[in-house]
Amino acid sequence: xxxxxQLGSHVSVSEGALVLLRCNYSSSVPPYLFWYVQYPNQxxxxxxxxxxxxxxxxxxxxxxxxxxxxxxxxxxxxxxAHMSDAAEYFCAVTTSGAVSYQLTFGKGTKLSVIP
Amino acid sequence: xxxxxxxxxxxxTEKGKDVELRCDxxxxxxxxxxxxxxxxxxLEFLIYFQGNSAPDKSGLPSDxxxxxxxxxxxxxxxIQRTQQEDSAVYLCASSSRAFPNYEQYFGPGTRLTVx
Numbered sequence: 001x002x003x004x005x006q007l008g009s010h011v012s013v014s015e016g017a018l019v020l021l022r023c024n025y026s027s028s029v030p031p032y033l034f035w036y037v038q039y040p041n042q043x044x045x046x047x048x049x050x051x052x053x054x055x056x057x058x059x060x061x062x063x064x065x066x067x068x069x070x071x072x073x074x075x076x077x078x079x080x081a082h083m084s085d086a087a088e089y090f091c092a093v094t095t096s097g098a099v100s101y102q103l104t105f106g107k108g109t110k111l112s113v114i115p
Numbered sequence: 116x117x118x119x120x121x122x123x124x125x126x127x128t129e130k131g132k133d134v135e136l137r138c139d140x141x142x143x144x145x146x147x148x149x150x151x152x153x154x155x156x157x158l159e160f161l162i163y164f165q166g167n168s169a170p171d172k173s174g175l176p177s178d179x180x181x182x183x184x185x186x187x188x189x190x191x192x193x194i195q196r197t198q199q200e201d202s203a204v205y206l207c208a209s210s211s212r213a214f215p216n217y218e219q220y221f222g223p224g225t226r227l228t229v230x
Contacts, residue, residue, distance in 0.1 A: 043206060103158075105158035
Protein backbone atom coordinates (compact mmCIF):
# COMPACT_ATOMS: atom_id res chain seq x y z
CA UNK A 1 0.00 0.00 0.00
CA UNK A 2 1.11 3.53 -0.61
CA UNK A 3 0.12 6.83 0.92
CA UNK A 4 1.08 10.49 0.88
CA UNK A 5 0.94 13.08 3.64
CA GLN A 6 1.18 16.77 2.91
CA LEU A 7 1.84 18.86 5.98
CA GLY A 8 -0.14 22.06 6.00
CA SER A 9 -3.35 22.49 4.03
CA HIS A 10 -2.57 26.21 3.67
CA VAL A 11 0.81 27.93 3.36
CA SER A 12 1.34 31.66 3.01
CA VAL A 13 4.58 33.25 1.91
CA SER A 14 5.61 36.76 0.97
CA GLU A 15 6.51 37.51 -2.60
CA GLY A 16 10.22 36.82 -3.05
CA ALA A 17 10.42 34.48 -0.05
CA LEU A 18 11.32 30.80 -0.07
CA VAL A 19 8.53 28.37 -0.84
CA LEU A 20 8.63 25.03 1.00
CA LEU A 21 5.78 22.56 0.63
CA ARG A 22 6.18 19.32 2.53
CA CYS A 23 5.39 15.83 1.34
CA ASN A 24 6.05 12.52 3.06
CA TYR A 25 5.22 9.20 1.50
CA SER A 26 4.75 5.64 2.60
CA SER A 27 5.54 2.80 0.27
CA SER A 28 6.75 -0.75 0.66
CA VAL A 29 8.58 -0.64 -2.67
CA PRO A 30 10.63 2.08 -4.37
CA PRO A 31 8.27 4.89 -5.23
CA TYR A 32 7.78 7.18 -8.15
CA LEU A 33 6.89 10.64 -6.89
CA PHE A 34 5.21 13.60 -8.50
CA TRP A 35 4.22 17.15 -7.75
CA TYR A 36 1.22 18.61 -9.55
CA VAL A 37 -0.11 22.15 -9.48
CA GLN A 38 -3.74 23.12 -9.91
CA TYR A 39 -4.76 26.67 -10.69
CA PRO A 40 -8.35 27.73 -9.97
CA ASN A 41 -10.89 26.00 -12.21
CA GLN A 42 -8.17 24.17 -14.11
CA UNK A 43 -6.89 20.62 -14.29
CA UNK A 44 -3.68 19.30 -12.81
CA UNK A 45 -0.35 20.23 -14.37
CA UNK A 46 2.81 18.23 -13.72
CA UNK A 47 5.53 20.28 -12.04
CA UNK A 48 8.17 17.60 -11.66
CA UNK A 49 8.68 13.90 -11.09
CA UNK A 50 11.12 11.50 -9.45
CA UNK A 51 11.58 8.16 -11.18
CA UNK A 52 14.69 6.76 -9.45
CA UNK A 53 17.28 8.76 -11.35
CA UNK A 54 18.76 11.89 -9.75
CA UNK A 55 17.44 12.58 -6.27
CA UNK A 56 17.30 16.33 -6.87
CA UNK A 57 14.66 16.98 -9.48
CA UNK A 58 14.14 20.26 -11.25
CA UNK A 59 10.77 21.13 -12.65
CA UNK A 60 8.97 23.92 -14.39
CA UNK A 61 8.55 27.48 -13.12
CA UNK A 62 11.70 27.29 -10.98
CA UNK A 63 10.47 24.54 -8.65
CA UNK A 64 12.58 21.65 -7.49
CA UNK A 65 12.23 18.74 -5.10
CA UNK A 66 14.64 16.39 -3.41
CA UNK A 67 13.94 12.72 -2.82
CA UNK A 68 15.22 11.66 0.60
CA UNK A 69 14.75 7.98 1.15
CA UNK A 70 15.92 8.07 4.78
CA UNK A 71 13.26 10.65 5.59
CA UNK A 72 10.64 9.28 3.14
CA UNK A 73 10.22 12.83 1.95
CA UNK A 74 9.86 14.68 -1.33
CA UNK A 75 9.51 18.34 -0.35
CA UNK A 76 8.89 20.97 -3.02
CA UNK A 77 10.88 24.20 -2.96
CA UNK A 78 11.29 27.41 -4.89
CA UNK A 79 13.86 30.03 -3.86
CA UNK A 80 11.70 33.06 -4.56
CA ALA A 81 7.92 33.07 -4.63
CA HIS A 82 6.05 34.88 -7.38
CA MET A 83 2.45 36.02 -7.30
CA SER A 84 1.69 33.61 -10.13
CA ASP A 85 2.68 30.67 -7.88
CA ALA A 86 -0.54 31.02 -5.91
CA ALA A 87 -2.33 27.71 -6.52
CA GLU A 88 -2.97 24.34 -4.94
CA TYR A 89 -0.15 21.81 -4.98
CA PHE A 90 -0.54 18.04 -4.82
CA CYS A 91 2.09 15.44 -4.08
CA ALA A 92 1.42 11.99 -5.54
CA VAL A 93 3.01 8.55 -5.49
CA THR A 94 2.87 5.41 -7.51
CA THR A 95 5.10 2.35 -7.62
CA SER A 96 6.32 -0.20 -10.08
CA GLY A 97 4.44 -2.71 -7.97
CA ALA A 98 1.11 -1.01 -8.53
CA VAL A 99 -1.06 -2.95 -10.93
CA SER A 100 -2.39 0.07 -12.71
CA TYR A 101 0.17 2.73 -11.77
CA GLN A 102 -2.68 4.66 -10.26
CA LEU A 103 -1.60 7.80 -8.46
CA THR A 104 -2.25 8.19 -4.78
CA PHE A 105 -2.51 11.87 -3.92
CA GLY A 106 -1.99 13.88 -0.81
CA LYS A 107 -4.77 16.18 0.38
CA GLY A 108 -3.12 19.18 -1.24
CA THR A 109 -1.55 22.40 0.00
CA LYS A 110 -2.99 25.74 -1.01
CA LEU A 111 -0.23 28.29 -1.48
CA SER A 112 -0.96 31.97 -1.02
CA VAL A 113 1.60 34.60 -2.01
CA ILE A 114 1.41 37.91 -0.19
CA PRO A 115 2.55 41.00 -2.09
CA UNK B 116 -0.48 18.72 -29.72
CA UNK B 117 -3.94 18.48 -28.22
CA UNK B 118 -4.24 17.58 -24.58
CA UNK B 119 -6.84 15.56 -22.73
CA UNK B 120 -10.31 16.99 -23.23
CA UNK B 121 -13.42 16.44 -21.15
CA UNK B 122 -17.05 17.28 -21.69
CA UNK B 123 -19.17 18.82 -20.44
CA UNK B 124 -17.13 21.23 -18.36
CA UNK B 125 -20.05 21.70 -15.99
CA UNK B 126 -23.10 19.55 -15.36
CA UNK B 127 -25.98 20.24 -13.02
CA THR B 128 -28.42 17.39 -12.52
CA GLU B 129 -31.25 16.47 -10.23
CA LYS B 130 -30.88 13.77 -7.65
CA GLY B 131 -31.84 10.42 -9.09
CA LYS B 132 -30.97 11.23 -12.69
CA ASP B 133 -28.24 9.46 -14.68
CA VAL B 134 -25.26 11.39 -16.08
CA GLU B 135 -22.54 10.64 -18.61
CA LEU B 136 -19.15 12.28 -18.56
CA ARG B 137 -16.82 12.06 -21.54
CA CYS B 138 -13.05 11.96 -21.83
CA ASP B 139 -10.92 12.22 -24.98
CA UNK B 140 -7.36 11.16 -24.16
CA UNK B 141 -4.20 12.28 -25.90
CA UNK B 142 -3.87 10.47 -29.22
CA UNK B 143 -1.76 7.35 -28.91
CA UNK B 144 -2.03 7.11 -25.13
CA UNK B 145 -2.99 3.59 -24.19
CA UNK B 146 -3.68 4.16 -20.49
CA UNK B 147 -6.67 6.16 -19.26
CA UNK B 148 -7.64 7.00 -15.69
CA UNK B 149 -10.62 8.57 -13.99
CA UNK B 150 -10.25 10.41 -10.68
CA UNK B 151 -12.72 12.27 -8.51
CA UNK B 152 -11.88 15.45 -6.65
CA UNK B 153 -14.21 16.40 -3.85
CA UNK B 154 -13.92 18.71 -0.84
CA UNK B 155 -14.10 16.03 1.75
CA UNK B 156 -12.05 13.30 0.09
CA UNK B 157 -9.41 15.07 -1.99
CA LEU B 158 -8.34 13.29 -5.17
CA GLU B 159 -9.45 9.68 -5.45
CA PHE B 160 -8.71 7.09 -8.09
CA LEU B 161 -11.82 5.61 -9.69
CA ILE B 162 -10.96 3.38 -12.64
CA TYR B 163 -8.11 2.56 -15.03
CA PHE B 164 -8.07 1.31 -18.62
CA GLN B 165 -5.03 -0.09 -20.41
CA GLY B 166 -5.41 -1.18 -24.01
CA ASN B 167 -7.70 -4.18 -24.34
CA SER B 168 -7.04 -5.43 -20.81
CA ALA B 169 -9.79 -5.70 -18.25
CA PRO B 170 -10.14 -2.35 -16.46
CA ASP B 171 -9.08 -1.86 -12.86
CA LYS B 172 -12.35 -0.84 -11.21
CA SER B 173 -11.07 -1.00 -7.65
CA GLY B 174 -11.70 2.69 -6.98
CA LEU B 175 -15.34 2.88 -8.02
CA PRO B 176 -17.33 3.89 -4.90
CA SER B 177 -20.52 1.98 -5.70
CA ASP B 178 -22.25 -0.04 -8.41
CA UNK B 179 -23.97 3.14 -9.57
CA UNK B 180 -20.67 4.07 -11.19
CA UNK B 181 -19.48 2.48 -14.42
CA UNK B 182 -17.14 3.37 -17.24
CA UNK B 183 -16.31 2.16 -20.67
CA UNK B 184 -13.67 2.89 -23.22
CA UNK B 185 -14.56 2.38 -26.84
CA UNK B 186 -11.94 1.53 -29.43
CA UNK B 187 -9.15 2.13 -26.95
CA UNK B 188 -9.72 5.86 -27.12
CA UNK B 189 -12.73 7.82 -25.84
CA UNK B 190 -14.05 6.94 -22.40
CA UNK B 191 -17.42 7.57 -20.79
CA UNK B 192 -18.02 7.58 -17.04
CA UNK B 193 -21.66 6.95 -16.17
CA ILE B 194 -23.24 7.64 -12.82
CA GLN B 195 -26.71 6.20 -12.34
CA ARG B 196 -29.30 7.51 -9.89
CA THR B 197 -27.06 10.38 -8.86
CA GLN B 198 -26.84 11.36 -5.20
CA GLN B 199 -25.78 14.65 -3.67
CA GLU B 200 -22.56 13.09 -2.45
CA ASP B 201 -21.62 12.48 -6.10
CA SER B 202 -21.09 16.24 -6.49
CA ALA B 203 -17.42 16.66 -7.33
CA VAL B 204 -14.99 17.42 -10.11
CA TYR B 205 -14.32 14.35 -12.23
CA LEU B 206 -10.85 14.34 -13.76
CA CYS B 207 -9.62 12.19 -16.60
CA ALA B 208 -5.96 11.49 -17.31
CA SER B 209 -4.07 9.59 -19.96
CA SER B 210 -0.60 8.16 -20.17
CA SER B 211 1.63 6.55 -22.73
CA ARG B 212 2.90 4.02 -20.17
CA ALA B 213 6.43 4.75 -21.30
CA PHE B 214 7.92 3.52 -18.06
CA PRO B 215 9.86 4.90 -16.20
CA ASN B 216 9.25 8.16 -18.04
CA TYR B 217 5.75 7.74 -16.86
CA GLU B 218 3.37 10.59 -16.19
CA GLN B 219 -0.30 11.17 -16.40
CA TYR B 220 -1.66 14.14 -18.32
CA PHE B 221 -4.88 15.51 -16.87
CA GLY B 222 -7.89 17.05 -18.52
CA PRO B 223 -9.62 20.17 -17.14
CA GLY B 224 -12.31 18.13 -15.44
CA THR B 225 -16.10 18.04 -15.36
CA ARG B 226 -17.73 19.76 -12.41
CA LEU B 227 -20.82 17.78 -11.44
CA THR B 228 -23.42 19.31 -9.17
CA VAL B 229 -26.31 17.16 -7.97
CA UNK B 230 -29.23 19.18 -6.63
